[in-house]
Amino acid sequence: MEVLIMATKPGLYANINAKRARIAAGSGEKMRKPGAAGAPTAKDFKESAKTAKKPATKSKK
Numbered sequence: 001m002e003v004l005i006m007a008t009k010p011g012l013y014a015n016i017n018a019k020r021a022r023i024a025a026g027s028g029e030k031m032r033k034p035g036a037a038g039a040p041t042a043k044d045f046k047e048s049a050k051t052a053k054k055p056a057t058k059s060k061k
Helices: 012-024 042-051
Strands: none
């Protein structure tokens, strides 16, 4: 039996963090301004939040 694993694209926040890391390393890139062509919209952030991992909760002892 073969199991096919579909590769998923990295999410919005992964892309933002990767770009911030490249900028910090001196790539010369700049973040796009809100409203600029190609910049994520408010809708993109709302859609991304639906699939975001929930933060781990601390257990009380």
